[in-house]
Amino acid sequence: MSELTLTLLRLAFLVGLWLFVLFTVLALRRDLRAPREARPARLDLSGPEPERVRQPKPVKAPKQPKKSKNTVGTALLVEEGPLAGTVILLGTEQVTIGRAPDSTLIADDDYVSSRHARIYPSEGVWMVEDLGSTNGTWLDRSRITSPAVLNPGVPVRIGRTVVKLQA
Amino acid sequence: MTMTERGFRPAVRFTQPTRRWLELFLIACGWGLGVLGTLQVGWTTGEPLGRRFWITAVVVGALAVIAHLVVRWRIPYADPFLLPVATTLTIIGLVMIYRLDVAAIQSAERRNQIPPTPDVYAQLTWYAIATMLFFAVVLVVRDHRRLQRYTYTCGLFGILLLILPLLPVIGSTVNGATLWVRVGSFSFQPGEAAKILLTIFFAGYLVMTRDSLAVVRTKFLGIGLPRARDLGPIFVAWVVSLAVLIFQKDLGTSLLFFGLFVTMLFIATQRRVWLGLGAVLFAVGALGSYFAFSHVRVRVQIWIDPFSFAQDQGYQIVQGLYGFANGGLFGTGLGNGYPQLVPFANTDFIVSALGEELGLTGLFAIVLLYGVLIERGLRTAVAVRDPFGQLLAAGLSITMALQVFVIIGGVTRLIPLTGLTTPFLSYGGSSLVANWIIVGLLMVMSHRARQPVAVQHSEPDALTQVVPITRGK
Numbered sequence: 270m271s272e273l274t275l276t277l278l279r280l281a282f283l284v285g286l287w288l289f290v291l292f293t294v295l296a297l298r299r300d301l302r303a304p305r306e307a308r309p310a311r312l313d314l315s316g317p318e319p320e321r322v323r324q325p326k327p328v329k330a331p332k333q334p335k336k337s338k339n340t341v342g343t344a345l346l347v348e349e350g351p352l353a354g355t356v357i358l359l360g361t362e363q364v365t366i367g368r369a370p371d372s373t374l375i376a377d378d379d380y381v382s383s384r385h386a387r388i389y390p391s392e393g394v395w396m397v398e399d400l401g402s403t404n405g406t407w408l409d410r411s412r413i414t415s416p417a418v419l420n421p422g423v424p425v426r427i428g429r430t431v432v433k434l435q436a
Numbered sequence: 437m438t439m440t441e442r443g444f445r446p447a448v449r450f451t452q453p454t455r456r457w458l459e460l461f462l463i464a465c466g467w468g469l470g471v472l473g474t475l476q477v478g479w480t481t482g483e484p485l486g487r488r489f490w491i492t493a494v495v496v497g498a499l500a501v502i503a504h505l506v507v508r509w510r511i512p513y514a515d516p517f518l519l520p521v522a523t524t525l526t527i528i529g530l531v532m533i534y535r536l537d538v539a540a541i542q543s544a545e546r547r548n549q550i551p552p553t554p555d556v557y558a559q560l561t562w563y564a565i566a567t568m569l570f571f572a573v574v575l576v577v578r579d580h581r582r583l584q585r586y587t588y589t590c591g592l593f594g595i596l597l598l599i600l601p602l603l604p605v606i607g608s609t610v611n612g613a614t615l616w617v618r619v620g621s622f623s624f625q626p627g628e629a630a631k632i633l634l635t636i637f638f639a640g641y642l643v644m645t646r647d648s649l650a651v652v653r654t655k656f657l658g659i660g661l662p663r664a665r666d667l668g669p670i671f672v673a674w675v676v677s678l679a680v681l682i683f684q685k686d687l688g689t690s691l692l693f694f695g696l697f698v699t700m701l702f703i704a705t706q707r708r709v710w711l712g713l714g715a716v717l718f719a720v721g722a723l724g725s726y727f728a729f730s731h732v733r734v735r736v737q738i739w740i741d742p743f744s745f746a747q748d749q750g751y752q753i754v755q756g757l758y759g760f761a762n763g764g765l766f767g768t769g770l771g772n773g774y775p776q777l778v779p780f781a782n783t784d785f786i787v788s789a790l791g792e793e794l795g796l797t798g799l800f801a802i803v804l805l806y807g808v809l810i811e812r813g814l815r816t817a818v819a820v821r822d823p824f825g826q827l828l829a830a831g832l833s834i835t836m837a838l839q840v841f842v843i844i845g846g847v848t849r850l851i852p853l854t855g856l857t858t859p860f861l862s863y864g865g866s867s868l869v870a871n872w873i874i875v876g877l878l879m880v881m882s883h884r885a886r887q888p889v890a891v892q893h894s895e896p897d898a899l900t901q902v903v904p905i906t907r908g909k
Binding site for chain 2: 274275276278279280281282283285286287288289290292293294296297351352354355356357358360370373374375377379
């Protein structure tokens with residue numbers, strides 16, 4: 270092997286190593302643009318409704334819930350409390366919040382009951398319901414006593430945890 | 437199902453990008469890099485590569501692809517960066533170990549001695565075992581929350597493993613540090629396994645106690661101090677670390693455990709006072725052991741002035757520094773330097789071997805790969821939905837970060853040298869296996885964190901484990 274070939278090989282390995290780092294970092298950048306890893310990649314319409322809700326886009330303030338047949342809101346964002354920063358992608362199933370280990374969101378907090386509240390989809394909107402908790406579930410400023418419509422951007426306070434629905 | 441009773445029809449199904457193809461692509465890049473490096477070693481040193489090389493390359497590739505397929509099958513939403521980066525680091529380690537083998541064989545031939553058995557095949561076997569254990573973690577653990585039930589069991593076994601090398605028959609001292617257990621011809625470092633078990637224990641324990649640990653009672657000089665009775669755990673961790681330092685003469689492990697505990701305490705309570713307290717305790721311990729123990733004093737003196745010990749205790753680090761100097765900015769090229777002149781070049785000093793042959797440029801790329809690995813781990817900690825998982829993911833990433841910092845810092849003379857293995861790169865089974873288990877745990881956690889809720893509930897058998905409710909309240 271000539272000296273030149275070896276020098277080229279030597280540089281090729283370094284370039285290869287840096288290309289690997291570069292690929293990784295470029296791919297990582299996508300995470301920075303959608304920081305919470307919360308954006309669904311695509312929307313599979315398996316149900317009968319053909320229309321689709323345009324995804325994320327900045328919050329367009331609480332909309333009339335009955336506008337569309339599809340459920341408004343794509344993710345629950347934990348804004349305060351021990352799990353602040355967590356995002357739960359919403360699908361078609363309910364989200365339970367409580368201290369019980371099988372809850373979707375396990376709030377490790379003395380002010381939260383075992384099964385505190387649930388957030389579930391109903392006729393195109395997300396509803397929040399208190400499950401008989403000790404300290405109550407607060408929608409904006411008022412304690413809820415019956416299932417209430419959860420609009421995007423309205424804070425739900427459960428113990429020290431505050432969650433918000435993302436549009 | 438309450439949902440169907442309410443007449444709700446599933447209309448929209450969300451799919452999270454799994455980015456598994458990216459993972460496969462990156463794995464392929466890492467494998468190609470390994471092949472290129474090994475070919476370069478062969479051509480430069482004139483050592484024939486032969487069939488053995490291609491078998492090795494195929495085995496490594498197969499292991500990586502099977503790992504990828506298992507991830508696709510069981511934890512499709514797991515983080516797509518952890519596996520390829522860990523695989524690439526392991527492959528770079530294999531290339532360097534092979535390169536050092538070649539050096540050893542050639543120098544033995546020149547002196548007409550029997551060539552030593554190459555280490556690279558042993559390391560390859562360990563990589564296979566590590567991959568199997570990675571599968572075991574992915575298939576068996578599945579839900580990290582189950583680990584929380586074994587908090588105290590893990591703590592107990594972790595401590596037992598830590599003191600195991602001190603036991604008379606099986607413990608053995610290598611190069612002055614008692615951190616090996618030898619049963620027959622088989623030896624391992626229990627400290628590596630203890631690292632994982634203790635992280636699980638710290639996470640479980642801190643989840644239970646963090647509320648009381650976060651209480652600030654006494655104010656002293658404007659700093660809010662925790663209550664006196666809450667200081668217990670940090671003192672226990674401190675005493676245990678000191679005991680490891682005194683009895684096993686293992687500076688690295690001691691530093692690792694104390695650092696891990698203090699950082700996790702800080703993450704759990706979000707009180708900076710714990711960091712301050714940890715720093716004070718560390719300073720007291722470090723100064724105390726500097727004056728009390730000669731082995732610590734010698735390490736510090738070598739660190740401050742290695743060249744006056746160049747022929748005896750400082751030989752290793754001085755040779756390592758010469759290696760870095762010889763490598764310069766772009767390195768000598770694989771197979772072209774003299775990394776074999778450094779004692780233990782394939783374990784503690786693999787970084788200096790890489791620094792010599794790949795140069796500063798190559799070393800930075802490797803450090804960046806560690807950075808990516810740790811960032812993904814911490815990101816998993818942010819995304820996980822339960823407090824135990826958060827602490828566990830953060831703790832595991834921090835163990836890795838601390839270890840990388842302590843060993844690379846030691847070899848480059850930023851801090852006094854302590855014997856720790858370089859994760860994934862170093863020759864040695866215990867370390868490789870332990871680090872792959874960490875990757876497995878992080879990937880299981882990130883799968884659960886990134887998995888959309890809908891999928892989680894609609895396929896209860898396949899993807900989730902229903903944790904039985906322990907009636908606490």
